[in-house]
Amino acid sequence: MKEKNGDLRPRASSSLPVPVNFNSFRKQNKKSLLILVLILFLLNFVTSKFLNLRLFPFLSYYSKKSSISNLLYTNPQLLSEHGLSRSEIEVTSPLIFPSVENAPLLRELTLKNLFKSKIDPKTQKSVFLYDDEEEINSENEIKESPSDYDTSNPLIKAKKNFKEQGRRILQKNLKNSPELVIVTGLDFENYELTYLTRVAQNRVDYAQKQNYGVYIRWLQEFIPIMQDTESDTRWIKLFLVRAAMHAFPDAKYFWYLDQDTLIMNQDIDLISYILTPDALDPIIIKEQPIIPQNGLIKTYKNSRAENVRLILTQTDTKIDSSSFIIVNDVYGKSLLEFWSDPLFRTYTNFPYFEESAITHILQWHPVLLSKTAIIPIKTINSVHSALEIKDQTDTLHYTDKDLVVNFRGCSDQKNCDEIQNEYWNILKNKN
Amino acid sequence: MLGFGGGRALRSWRLPFISTTKKKFKSDDDDDIAVNSFQEYTSINGGNYITRTLKEFVRDVIDNYKKITALLLLLMLVLNFTSLPLPFDIPKFTITDPNVVIILAANEGGGVLKWKGAQEWSVERSSIINKRHYAEKHGYGLTIKDMTLKRRYSHEWREGWEKVDIIKQTMRQYPNAEWFWWLDLHTYIMEPQISLEDHVFNHLDNVTYRSLEEFNPLNLKIDIPYVDYTQPIDLIVTQDCGGFNLGSFFIRRSAWTECLLDAWWDPVLYEQRHMQWEHKEQDALECLYSNGSWVRERTAFLPLRAINSFPTGACYEYAEDPRYFYSEHDRDFVINMAGCEYGRDCWSEMEHFKGVSKKLHSRPWFKFWK
Numbered sequence: 147m148k149e150k151n152g153d154l155r156p157r158a159s160s161s162l163p164v165p166v167n168f169n170s171f172r173k174q175n176k177k178s179l180l181i182l183v184l185i186l187f188l189l190n191f192v193t194s195k196f197l198n199l200r201l202f203p204f205l206s207y208y209s210k211k212s213s214i215s216n217l218l219y220t221n222p223q224l225l226s227e228h229g230l231s232r233s234e235i236e237v238t239s240p241l242i243f244p245s246v247e248n249a250p251l252l253r254e255l256t257l258k259n260l261f262k263s264k265i266d267p268k269t270q271k272s273v274f275l276y277d278d279e280e281e282i283n284s285e286n287e288i289k290e291s292p293s294d295y296d297t298s299n300p301l302i303k304a305k306k307n308f309k310e311q312g313r314r315i316l317q318k319n320l321k322n323s324p325e326l327v328i329v330t331g332l333d334f335e336n337y338e339l340t341y342l343t344r345v346a347q348n349r350v351d352y353a354q355k356q357n358y359g360v361y362i363r364w365l366q367e368f369i370p371i372m373q374d375t376e377s378d379t380r381w382i383k384l385f386l387v388r389a390a391m392h393a394f395p396d397a398k399y400f401w402y403l404d405q406d407t408l409i410m411n412q413d414i415d416l417i418s419y420i421l422t423p424d425a426l427d428p429i430i431i432k433e434q435p436i437i438p439q440n441g442l443i444k445t446y447k448n449s450r451a452e453n454v455r456l457i458l459t460q461t462d463t464k465i466d467s468s469s470f471i472i473v474n475d476v477y478g479k480s481l482l483e484f485w486s487d488p489l490f491r492t493y494t495n496f497p498y499f500e501e502s503a504i505t506h507i508l509q510w511h512p513v514l515l516s517k518t519a520i521i522p523i524k525t526i527n528s529v530h531s532a533l534e535i536k537d538q539t540d541t542l543h544y545t546d547k548d549l550v551v552n553f554r555g556c557s558d559q560k561n562c563d564e565i566q567n568e569y570w571n572i573l574k575n576k577n
Numbered sequence: 578m579l580g581f582g583g584g585r586a587l588r589s590w591r592l593p594f595i596s597t598t599k600k601k602f603k604s605d606d607d608d609d610i611a612v613n614s615f616q617e618y619t620s621i622n623g624g625n626y627i628t629r630t631l632k633e634f635v636r637d638v639i640d641n642y643k644k645i646t647a648l649l650l651l652l653m654l655v656l657n658f659t660s661l662p663l664p665f666d667i668p669k670f671t672i673t674d675p676n677v678v679i680i681l682a683a684n685e686g687g688g689v690l691k692w693k694g695a696q697e698w699s700v701e702r703s704s705i706i707n708k709r710h711y712a713e714k715h716g717y718g719l720t721i722k723d724m725t726l727k728r729r730y731s732h733e734w735r736e737g738w739e740k741v742d743i744i745k746q747t748m749r750q751y752p753n754a755e756w757f758w759w760l761d762l763h764t765y766i767m768e769p770q771i772s773l774e775d776h777v778f779n780h781l782d783n784v785t786y787r788s789l790e791e792f793n794p795l796n797l798k799i800d801i802p803y804v805d806y807t808q809p810i811d812l813i814v815t816q817d818c819g820g821f822n823l824g825s826f827f828i829r830r831s832a833w834t835e836c837l838l839d840a841w842w843d844p845v846l847y848e849q850r851h852m853q854w855e856h857k858e859q860d861a862l863e864c865l866y867s868n869g870s871w872v873r874e875r876t877a878f879l880p881l882r883a884i885n886s887f888p889t890g891a892c893y894e895y896a897e898d899p900r901y902f903y904s905e906h907d908r909d910f911v912i913n914m915a916g917c918e919y920g921r922d923c924w925s926e927m928e929h930f931k932g933v934s935k936k937l938h939s940r941p942w943f944k945f946w947k
Contacts, residue, residue: 191653214784217880219791227805480836483871489846513839
């Protein structure tokens with residue numbers, strides 16, 4: 147036979163007795179199962195002891211379990227995300243704006259009647275507080291207290307509207323949630339009704355044309371927050387944008403526009419105009435000093451549109467925050483909230499308030515700088531010029547067909563109404 | 578053949594494919610036998626002959642070395658199901674890069690200010706050996722960072738603020754690690770058999786707390802607007818009697834962490850607060866946490882004793898409060914001799930807890946089950 151050549155298996159035909167060993171098990175299946183189990187065991191042993199990989203945890207010994215469960219606190223029910231007040235009103239229209247016609251009534255009411263107030267024992271000044279006890283009833287309105295029952299009184303109606311305004315948020319998981327939201331704050335104390343109506347109308351017209359959302363609030367709604375740190379009201383814009391992010395959780399872009407601006411070219415779709423990576427990439431100003439003309443810290447040479455979360459513009463002398471776009475994601479929110487930190491708001495060496503703060507942040511925080519783009523000012527923030535623009539190379543002032551005109555500074559010269567009127571007429575003639 | 582080989586058939590055992598290769602190159606008469614054998618072999622068994630061969634081999638080994646096999650199997654079972662220590666250290670090989678990296682701060686406050694004495698060297702050595710042993714046991718990365726004051730930051734008033742830079746640096750050094758565990762030098766892992774996965778990471782939502790309602794030593798506002806607690810946890814710290822404690826904390830690599838590490842140190846914040854901020858990074862983090870919903874929504878807390886138990890010397894004003902202090906009975910995981918360098922004796926504390934840990938893990942030689 148051929149035994150010499152290494153065939154080890156016993157054969158039925160062999161004349162020699164079969165030794166007592168595993169081979170003598172006749173049931174092949176049982177045997178291979180046994181071998182499989184042994185191999186798994188061996189594998190588990192090798193991996194768990196030598197490779198720190200427990201293939202089959204139940205096959206190996208567990209040492210004393212952690213005793214952490216003895217220490218735990220009972221976890222209280224966490225509050226879900228809410229805005230400045232806990233009870234909120236869900237709306238289905240992406241155009242959220244107050245009843246602007248109430249402006250004179252609100253001015254008549256004064257802040258004292260619009261907020262709860264108390265006297266600060268230290269400074270003897272009255273401090274305004276939010277009233278969080280007001281609850282929302284089944285009809286999505288603030289429950290009336292008995293004293294406010296007289297709904298025919300326009301003042302009380304205006305007050306109620308003022309208080310409800312901040313609680314309006316877009317219904318969650320709405321299908322037609324806009325991709326971009328225009329955010330503006332209106333000041334009923336320092337501007338006339340016509341002026342404010344035109345600002346609101348201008349935003350709403352543009353948003354309807356381009357299918358954007360609008361989020362307009364009274365600036366006075368944020369006074370209690372500013373009082374806390376005695377901050378200038380110019381900081382309110384950051385809180386406005388944060389509130390807008392909360393009200394439109396599914397929107398991607400938030401475009402803040404001051405009340406001293408008008409959208410002049412309503413045919414431009416902002417998203418395809420500057421926000422898509424293809425459109426944004428070529429216009430990012432790279433290696434641009436944060437403080438013009440010769441600041442030491444410059445924007446990155448290799449910044450790319452996909453990384454951009456904050457889009458700013460710069461005048462000849464500084465960053466201008468009358469018009470900026472911020473993206474609603476973890477970087478955008480972090481940047482925005484860090485920017486509005488109370489310690490920045492109390493800092494006395496920030497002459498331009500929130501603009502100084504962002505200038506400072508961009509110079510000291512490389513990650514946040516890498517998420518920021520500075521683009522030419524004429525894209526979203528062309529500045530009004532009292533004189534006619536003759537210089538062809540002008541890259542600052544408003545010319546025909548620009549998206550936005552910005553007449554900031556008009557309130558110092560008390561001519562906002564006139565300037566707005568001028569541009570409002572141009573707009574009217576266009577249509 | 579078996580008759581011939583008896584218990585030593587293994588010697589003549591050959592892989593059949595050797596025979597087949599021979600067939601290709603030689604056609605001697607001798608080898609015809611091999612070819613025939615192979616053909617017969619396959620014809621009898623059919624199917625995949627390699628697995629068959631392997632099986633044959635295993636069977637033969639078991640067959641021939643029964644006693645040794647039985648002994649090995651027994652040893653394996655014992656090792657697998659008990660905690661019997663091996664007489665030698667098993668070397669660890671990790672297949673992938675570590676997912677958890679321990680950052681151990683050494684030489685804290687040393688350098689320009691003072692010399693290190695013999696006891697300080699000893700404390701440092703004990704601490705490092707302890708962490709190295711732990712990291713090796715569980716396959717974690719360990720990086721020991723020198724915290725010597727270098728006056729590198731003196732122009733911007735931030736000596737002692739290296740923590741943030743070190744975390745950033747370690748994140749670059751271990752680009753595939755997810756969690757980073759910061760440990761101060763004066764810590765000792767008392768229960769090294771517990772893995773961080775078992776202890777914390779595998780049940781993050783159950784072991785951490787996110788609202789300050791239960792325990793709020795700083796009296797921070799409990800509810801601020803815009804906090805979305807559905808966000809993942811990226812930072813896990815503990816609170817001691819005086820507020821946040823960064824002697825032992827976890828931080829996870831994420832976009833949020835990138836922002837936090839970037840925002841953590843700011844000259845304007847620091848300039849206004851440097852008189853109040855005794856604990857530097859700790860105070861700055863508390864400040865960011867108290868006002869920023871973006872910080873709050875991804876920060877979670879562990880009970881102090883989960884990863885950061887105190888000896889009675891720390892927080893001594895609260896000596897009655899069991900939430901802070903190490904308990905042998907509960908077998909707390911890590912001891913942090915916080916503040917031992919200020920008027921207490923780090924070396925004796927370290928030696929004490931080393932002894933406690935050793936005692937807790939010793940047992941009679943015959944008792945290898947538990």
